[in-house]
Amino acid sequence: MPSSKGYAALSAQSPLAPFAFTRRDPGPTEIAVEILYCGVCHSDLHMIRNEWGNAIYPMVPGHEIVGQVVAMGNSSKKFKLGEIAAIGVIVDSCRHCVPCNKGEEHFCDEGATLTYAVPDRVDGSITMGGYSTNYVVDEHFAHSIPAHLDLAAVAPLLCAGITTYSPLRHWKAGPGKKVGIVGLGGLGHMALKFAHSFGAHVVQFTTNLRKREDALKLGADEVVLSTDRDVMKAHTKSFDLILDTVSAPHALDDYLTLLKQDATLTLVGLPDTPPSFGVFNLITRRTSIAGSMIGGMIETQEMLDYCGQHNIVSDVEVIPIQKVNEAYERLLKQDVKYRFVIDMSSLD
Ligand code: NAP
Ligand code: ZN
Ligand code: ZN
Numbered sequence: 001m002p003s004s005k006g007y008a009a010l011s012a013q014s015p016l017a018p019f020a021f022t023r024r025d026p027g028p029t030e031i032a033v034e035i036l037y038c039g040v041c042h043s044d045l046h047m048i049r050n051e052w053g054n055a056i057y058p059m060v061p062g063h064e065i066v067g068q069v070v071a072m073g074n075s076s077k078k079f080k081l082g083e084i085a086a087i088g089v090i091v092d093s094c095r096h097c098v099p100c101n102k103g104e105e106h107f108c109d110e111g112a113t114l115t116y117a118v119p120d121r122v123d124g125s126i127t128m129g130g131y132s133t134n135y136v137v138d139e140h141f142a143h144s145i146p147a148h149l150d151l152a153a154v155a156p157l158l159c160a161g162i163t164t165y166s167p168l169r170h171w172k173a174g175p176g177k178k179v180g181i182v183g184l185g186g187l188g189h190m191a192l193k194f195a196h197s198f199g200a201h202v203v204q205f206t207t208n209l210r211k212r213e214d215a216l217k218l219g220a221d222e223v224v225l226s227t228d229r230d231v232m233k234a235h236t237k238s239f240d241l242i243l244d245t246v247s248a249p250h251a252l253d254d255y256l257t258l259l260k261q262d263a264t265l266t267l268v269g270l271p272d273t274p275p276s277f278g279v280f281n282l283i284t285r286r287t288s289i290a291g292s293m294i295g296g297m298i299e300t301q302e303m304l305d306y307c308g309q310h311n312i313v314s315d316v317e318v319i320p321i322q323k324v325n326e327a328y329e330r331l332l333k334q335d336v337k338y339r340f341v342i343d344m345s346s347l348d
Pocket of ligand 1: 040182187205
């Protein structure tokens with residue numbers, strides 16, 4: 001049994017603190033990775049504070065994992081010892097339902113197994129995430145990384161990257177399309193990079209105009225202060241797609257009014273309270289509100305390969321794990337450009 005050190009929350013009120021536990025030896029098709037880097041997603045903060053009401057403690061968060069393969073089962077073929085592997089938000093699924101057979105394991109009919117804080121399909125233990133020294137996972141749920149990319153900056157691609165890449169592809173962000181991104185944080189800055197790279201005309205909506213110069217550098221064609229009524233009004237009925245990455249409750253009608261006929265507002269941000277909106281903003285132009293969650297294994301690898309070809313990574317601030325509680329406070333104040341990533345060598 002590999003022993004693992006990590007940082008865990010013991011309750012919704014307690015800060016993360018050092019925590020020791022064990023992981024199983026890798027099964028026949030599993031690999032064990034020594035974790036090098038793990039990104040800090042806002043979902044980790046929602047989860048440790050039980051904002052979605054489904055927390056299980058002790059909780060070791062972390063689902064943007066990059067590590068080195070250090071052991072494998074005897075039927076495992078995908079990686080060689082010493083290679084780099086990446087693990088994201090899901091680590092298992094039923095593997096026989098319709099979505100799983102299509103490579104859309106995140107939509108598994110029986111429920112995908114998340115990287116942390118859910119019962120493990122193999123041994124029934126509660127999964128422990130990537131703020132830790134190692135991880136054991138079936139090779140099907142681990143990804144290869146293009147060799148030339150910076151590993152710390154790759155880690156956030158495993159959640160922030162795929163969560164924005166997938167809906168931008170699904171709703172066909174590209175040349176001739178006007179695409180809005182709401183919120184310039186971890187997800188938002190990846191959405192900007194992808195939408196720009198796909199060739200769309202990209203408008204960044206933000207509550208903080210101090211992010212304007214960054215947004216332009218990251219790929220925005222225009223930056224809009226979402227509290228400025230006049231500027232918002234100038235964009236009425238003009239968007240093909242708006243991707244909303246905001247982590248806190250906010251008014252959806254402000255964005256529904258900006259959609260063209262038949263256009264879509266896609267929600268990926270997960271505030272802890274349900275949104276409300278005016279149905280008239282839907283019926284009068286047949287607009288849609290939709291949602292999207294991370295991506296399946298095939299699309300996640302496609303996204304990583306795309307990032308390799310186009311030199312896309314996350315803008316990161318690397319921190320030692322001892323600073324993770326401080327990082328959460330800074331994340332809430334939007335004091336990070338634009339993703340914290342934990343250097344796991346700080347755990348030794
Ligand atoms: P983040 O880095 O904290 O970014 C959130 C952004 O939302 C902020 O930078 C800010 O942008 C905006 N914002 C924050 N509070 C706001 C408020 N009160 N009103 C309006 N805007 C506000 O968080 P993240 O890691 O990108 O995650 C964003 C959300 O996506 C979280 O809820 C997370 O749980 C969720 N998520 C969903 C999935 C999925 O599969 N669907 C995957 C990962 C994460 P501005 O300063 O520019 O306004
Ligand atoms: Zn995440
Ligand atoms: Zn399934």
